[in-house]
Amino acid sequence: MTEHRSDIYGVMGEFLTPEEILHAATKAREAGYKYISAYTPFPVEGLAHAIGFPRTGVPLLTFIGGLGGALTGFGLQYWCSAITYPLNIGGRPLNSWPAFIPVTFELTILGAATFAVIGMLALNLLPQPYHPVFNVERFSHASTDRFFLCIESRDPKFQLADTARFLQTVRAHHVHEVSNAE
Amino acid sequence: MSSMQPPEDFPEIRRLDPVLEPGHTYASVTDKIAAVVLTRPPSTGWIVGFALSFGLVMVLFVSLAWLIIKGVGIWGINIPIGWGFAIVNFVWWIGIGHAGTLISAILFLLNQKWRTSINRFAEAMTLFAVSCAGIFPLIHTGRPWMAYYMMPYPSTMGIWPQFRSPLIWDVFAVSTYATVSLLFWFIGLLPDLATLRDRAKNRVQQVIYGILSMGWRGSAHHWHRYQSAYLLLAGLATPLVLSVHTVVSFDFAVAIVPGWHTTIFPPYFVAGAIYSGFAMVLTLAIPLRKAYGLEDFITMRHLDNMAKVMLATGLIVAYGYAIEFFMAYYSGNKFDVFLATQRIHGPYSHFYFALILCNILTPQLLWFEKMRRNVAVLFVMSLVVNVGMWLERFVIVVISLTRDFMPSAWGRYSATFWDYSTFVGTIGLFVMLIFLFVRVLPAIAIAEMRELVAHQSESDEERS
Numbered sequence: 300m301t302e303h304r305s306d307i308y309g310v311m312g313e314f315l316t317p318e319e320i321l322h323a324a325t326k327a328r329e330a331g332y333k334y335i336s337a338y339t340p341f342p343v344e345g346l347a348h349a350i351g352f353p354r355t356g357v358p359l360l361t362f363i364g365g366l367g368g369a370l371t372g373f374g375l376q377y378w379c380s381a382i383t384y385p386l387n388i389g390g391r392p393l394n395s396w397p398a399f400i401p402v403t404f405e406l407t408i409l410g411a412a413t414f415a416v417i418g419m420l421a422l423n424l425l426p427q428p429y430h431p432v433f434n435v436e437r438f439s440h441a442s443t444d445r446f447f448l449c450i451e452s453r454d455p456k457f458q459l460a461d462t463a464r465f466l467q468t469v470r471a472h473h474v475h476e477v478s479n480a481e
Numbered sequence: 482m483s484s485m486q487p488p489e490d491f492p493e494i495r496r497l498d499p500v501l502e503p504g505h506t507y508a509s510v511t512d513k514i515a516a517v518v519l520t521r522p523p524s525t526g527w528i529v530g531f532a533l534s535f536g537l538v539m540v541l542f543v544s545l546a547w548l549i550i551k552g553v554g555i556w557g558i559n560i561p562i563g564w565g566f567a568i569v570n571f572v573w574w575i576g577i578g579h580a581g582t583l584i585s586a587i588l589f590l591l592n593q594k595w596r597t598s599i600n601r602f603a604e605a606m607t608l609f610a611v612s613c614a615g616i617f618p619l620i621h622t623g624r625p626w627m628a629y630y631m632m633p634y635p636s637t638m639g640i641w642p643q644f645r646s647p648l649i650w651d652v653f654a655v656s657t658y659a660t661v662s663l664l665f666w667f668i669g670l671l672p673d674l675a676t677l678r679d680r681a682k683n684r685v686q687q688v689i690y691g692i693l694s695m696g697w698r699g700s701a702h703h704w705h706r707y708q709s710a711y712l713l714l715a716g717l718a719t720p721l722v723l724s725v726h727t728v729v730s731f732d733f734a735v736a737i738v739p740g741w742h743t744t745i746f747p748p749y750f751v752a753g754a755i756y757s758g759f760a761m762v763l764t765l766a767i768p769l770r771k772a773y774g775l776e777d778f779i780t781m782r783h784l785d786n787m788a789k790v791m792l793a794t795g796l797i798v799a800y801g802y803a804i805e806f807f808m809a810y811y812s813g814n815k816f817d818v819f820l821a822t823q824r825i826h827g828p829y830s831h832f833y834f835a836l837i838l839c840n841i842l843t844p845q846l847l848w849f850e851k852m853r854r855n856v857a858v859l860f861v862m863s864l865v866v867n868v869g870m871w872l873e874r875f876v877i878v879v880i881s882l883t884r885d886f887m888p889s890a891w892g893r894y895s896a897t898f899w900d901y902s903t904f905v906g907t908i909g910l911f912v913m914l915i916f917l918f919v920r921v922l923p924a925i926a927i928a929e930m931r932e933l934v935a936h937q938s939e940s941d942e943e944r945s
Contacts, residue, residue, distance in 0.1 A: 408720070
């Protein structure tokens with residue numbers, strides 16, 4: 300760690316195609332970098348895996364949301380119809396569970412869907428209006444037609460000049476310094 | 482996609498039209514779709530269309546205000562026909578919404594690439610149609626300010642909604658459907674809002690799209706979770722969309738009224754919903770691609786496929802009509818038999834024959850490829866099917882209620898001016914929302930189009 304400047308977030312290489320960035324990301328991992336992030340205009344298959352991100356928590360959260368919705372839905376109807384306001388209609392059972400299925404089902408879906416979306420946003424730490432990568436002027440192309448690979452300065456192997464040179468060896472078309480300051 | 486195409490040297494094998502015309506790059510699809518929102522000034526056609534639909538929204542407001550002042554007596558409903566236009570329109574609108582979810586969720590799960598350029602505005606159509614649908618049961622209660630009675634809330638009276646009633650199931654089904662459709666639409670929009678933020682030239686646009694895009698930056702980690710959430714939502718929306726129209730059909734099928742009390746209703750309602758929904762997608766897609774020059778993205782392949790879905794669902798609906806007659810005959814129930822004959826011979830038989838003409842006979846033209854590839858024919862056909870599906874709901878609601886068990890309970894129904902003005906008003910609201918939508922949000926999913934470009938260039942490389 301000869302040079303560590305706190306005003307530098309990392310260095311960023313710019314690529315033209317999904318294949319290029321996938322190649323560069325794989326090489327960066329092989330070179331021992333750990334804190335790598337990639338920014339692409341559309342999901343690139345295998346890229347998350349290449350920079351070391353094998354699993355997501357979204358499915359688990361969705362399951363929890365669905366389970367919660369189901370229990371709320373059935374619990375609500377059972378409590379209303381059988382406990383707090385029981386109505387004896389010709390001796391029919393108070394817990395008439397088949398009639399409770401539609402609402403239980405709808406609330407299961409509602410819970411799961413809400414958790415899937417809010418969970419995805421929360422795990423992604425969104426909304427997050429400011430991020431250092433936005434300081435790079437060319438970064439506005441990340442939402443159109445350019446692919447960016449960023450090696451972050453908190454990486455133990457990070458050295459401004461070396462890392463920038465490394466990105467050039469993996470055929471980055473441009474290399475940008477990402478500063479922390481606005 | 483194109484790797485499944487027959488090789489070039491077999492010209493006699495017909496090649497499928499592309500889902501995306503060749504020669505596009507990431508930047509060109511982005512430019513073309515984003516330009517509609519960001520740079521193009523509104524055309525005269527847009528202004529005229531918006532003004533007209535805005536006028537109809539004013540008609541809606543007047544109708545609703547008069548309704549709230551005077552009560553539901555301004556409508557044609559009476560005893561025994563308590564449902565009338567409000568429920569006919571509710572079922573019609575909610576059905577239209579279903580195609581949007583089908584395109585965005587079911588075709589996504591089936592990996593149908595052609596859905597990409599039509600899913601965004603089909604989802605918007607779903608939301609707007611559900612908004613229009615939601616108005617009707619609300620105002621049909623007569624006292625819409627008491628509508629919160631339908632929700633389970635702890636009241637001082639200690640009473641709760643009747644959870645064994647399909648009408649309460651409907652409240653839950655429709656509100657869940659509206660919420661999930663909105664979530665699905667919003668997360669689909671997220672990357673595109675970021676694109677608009679990055680390309681916006683003026684400050685106002687930058688700030689608005691900036692806030693809406695939540696700081697999306699297309700990180701690979703984000704995309705990974707995003708795709709997972711999107712796939713799960715598609716998986717959740719699929720059973721949901723089937724359940725919504727099933728529950729709507731329960732409103733009828735659980736009752737004992739002749740013509741309603743039948744088990745064919747859930748599947749045939751769902752098929753009818755998809756039928757009318759695809760008709761509405763065509764009604765919107767054909768002028769949209771023309772007005773904004775999006776023929777490269779919404780190609781003949783899309784129109785052809787949608788026409789085929791219409792033909793298939795139309796046949797399911799036709800089967801439903803046939804089975805209704807068969808079951809009336811086979812059950813031997815004299816009330817059901819009587820109702821069936823009333824459809825053909827009763828005072829509303831012209832509605833029934835118009836329905837058969839619109840929903841069953843006309844769409845048979847779609848068997849012919851020439852017809853499916855004629856944009857003008859398709860457009861007219863989509864309007865005809867929309868009318869037909871409205872007639873179907875009218876036939877179901879009105880004929881059954883006017884021909885109950887006892888002759889003393891028979892009646893007649895005719896809609897009043899306010900019935901028509903409210904209905905036309907909601908059409909105005911729907912069209913106005915569509916007009917606003919195409920100006921402020923990308924009508925085609927840009928990020929998904931870029932993905933399509935990537936796939937296309939991959940398969941081009943394989944071939945060369």
